[in-house]
Amino acid sequence: MESFKVKGSPTIGLVMATFGFFIGFAAVSLYGPVAKNLKEILGLSGFLLGLLVAAPNLTGSLLRIPFAAWVDKVGGKIPLATLLVLSVIGMAGLSTLLYLYYPNLEPWMYWLILFFGFLSGCGIATFSVGIAQTAYWFPESKQGFALGIYAGVGNLAPGIFGMILPFALKEIGLTTSYILWFGFLLIGTVMYTLFAKDAPYFQLIKAGIPREEAIKKAKELGQELIPTGSLIESLKNSARHIETWALVALYFTSFGGFLALTGWFIVFWVQSYDMEVRHAGLLMAFGFSLLASVIRIFGGWVSDKIGGELVSIIAFSMVLVGAIVIIIGGNTNFVVSLSGEILMGAGMGIANGAIFKLVPKYVPHATGGAAGWVGGLGAFGGFVVPPILGLFVEAHGVLGYSKGFIVYVILAISAIIISSILWKAYGKEINKPIEE
Template identity: 45%
Template sequence: MTEVKGNRQVSLVAGTIAFFAGFAAVALYGITVHKIEPILHLNIVEAAWLVAIPLVTGAFLRIPFSALVDTWGGRRIIFLQLTISIIGVLGIISTLYKLKSLSDLEAYWLLLLFGALAGTGISIFSSGITYVSYWYPEKKQGTALGIYAGLGNTAPGIFTAIIPYALLSLGLIGAYEGWLAFLVAMTIVFVLIGYDNYYQQLLKRGYSQEEAKSRALALGQEVFPTNAKATLKYAIRKWQTWLLVTMYFTSFGGFEALTEWFPTYWTKYIGISLIEAGILTGIVYSLLAALIRVLGGFLSDKFGGERISIMSYTILIVGSSIMILAHSLPFAITGEIVMAIGMGIANAAVYKLVPKYEPDAVGGASGLVGGLGSAGGLILPPVLAYFVLILGKIGYSLGFSVYIALGLISLIFSVVLWNKYHKFKDKIKVIEATTQSSNKKLT
């Protein structure tokens, strides 16, 4: 049918490219703060807020942008998010060029402002989830979204690993200019290959809702957008949404937070170089957590999101416990790897559960879970910094007690959903048995 464009595979590629480009902003200041900190004379808490600021917009804009995909289409919304990100990076570059003419306080606030704008790209996660979800049937969404989120999540790890080298070869401003060029290039690629789902394309061509849905069904589309405001309200009223928000706050928000925090932990607590810290954070932790999310999506499809989330939060608790006890490089690396495995798999498991518990409100639920859940990336780095400020150097290790607490809460919530799911299955079995018995009597 020539009146529609795109297909599942190309749309998955387009969404993943856009998410990868925007999500790199998680690492916006994680490494460069070590160059900015002495220039602006920042203390550890001020530096932590700078590192976390991209997550302000990255977290909270997920909710409206994800819901708006239902009304405006993912192509338009994702392009808008990438454009705002480009403006943010341009602002950072402009501010760095003007550092000599600005006071420390003025420069700090401008970097916070433009960091927040650049962080809009992080919010592509939820709008992209919604965008991809409408291309895939429910039974394949775990794998598709695992690929989307897993590969897209590699961006902070890759950028964290290469930025130290970019700083050495290009300097602080040159590193951000390279970032800008990459972001513009990826935006162009997305615009060229990214299309909305068949249903929304047909609506834009003037078909009625019924005719567009009928034609889209014939083309293989199974999941359809609904009213944005209605899906958000519906998702808010369901208690399962808030369990998923908390679980995602722990795994994904916690993942973002450690991607930002680990460079400081490695350099100031363990005492290694910035380049080594970039490799341990970007490759060993962030990239591993991102890639294993793909496996998490597959496992969630095969064994169920509830069962996999129970397993993954248990692993996270073990890893966090190791980090509290770790005072040497090998021990700390072990804890980091275990935490990465637990968080990466948990991220996939939670988003397998979103369409399962919110089938009539995918857009609204994705925005709430992704938006409020990822707020952990904003809140946790300053919390970890306060541990150090109050307790001194030992606070670097004791701060991981926060992850044990969050892991235990998320583990309990996973068990609650597991019990809820099995009670529902048992009711269905009773109904089926009763129906079969009644049919036998009738015959």
């Protein structure tokens, strides 16, 4: 066993974790671009429409908890590959259904489409798995930047797919578009499985090297974070920290809000301004999703410098202003509404980078478990919010698409308060782990 050589490097670990997250995370945009088509064919209410748009986010959020904690036991490769395979099954089912029946879908097929959305959403859960996998490869002083790159690049997927899919729908049709998406996901899953590598500690353990010796060698290779227990222990350990639950609340607004609006903004532009779905997809991508993804890198970087707590306060203030601006814009002032979308996208992206800088800081001995709670329950906002926005539409008609953003006003104010409390308690401890 002494001759065993660890494979990979922090760079390879980051690249493959980011790649796996990218191909799985595209499912956020699964139904947003075709929501109007399905609404008309199936005769959906505002609530059922919101539920369909949000469907991938249910499994994509809740499965983050056990799968991220599983990383602490076996490393990131097996959990992430498992989620991608489940997503492949969902996309295969959806593609088959559309090939056989679209556009002659029956109302009862809504529930089957919803189910395939749940399965496809398993790929979204790769986020917290990759977070833990990346964190184990890098020293804490570089985690903010590394995790910013991971999440920033991976987060580009919904924007890119939300932008491409409407054009593909027009040129090659809905069924062919989803079949090609299935092919992309299948090939990507195979590539991840072939080339991804776990952090040194996990490779050494799998090679049969005793734990103490594996820890020593892993630290010699630069791995600072070492898991302390099993999946259940990791979840329990991280759950004991009140800071974990504070970050869950913050992430519910920033990332859960991001997931919800990535699908919903396309519907917003189409219904509020009678816009073509292709143009709505472009506005969602460039004005919100891609912006939030790219600027997340900056959020992680600046959090390394001045602390994630202060960055969160600033970011959620941007979200608050953006939501208010959209409410003011209603469905009559395009420039005002677009300005609000851009503000919200930038604020959410920066906050996302800041919050996950704080995860290994607050819970260094159970990072996988903490990433599971924060990434899972936080991302649950992506499932909860769209149906609520749909209720505003049922109550107020077209105006409900803008009035519904009062939900984000409330969430942003709550997040600012929580961030301020954390800043007062820990703001000066920028890179120093919180003691047990």
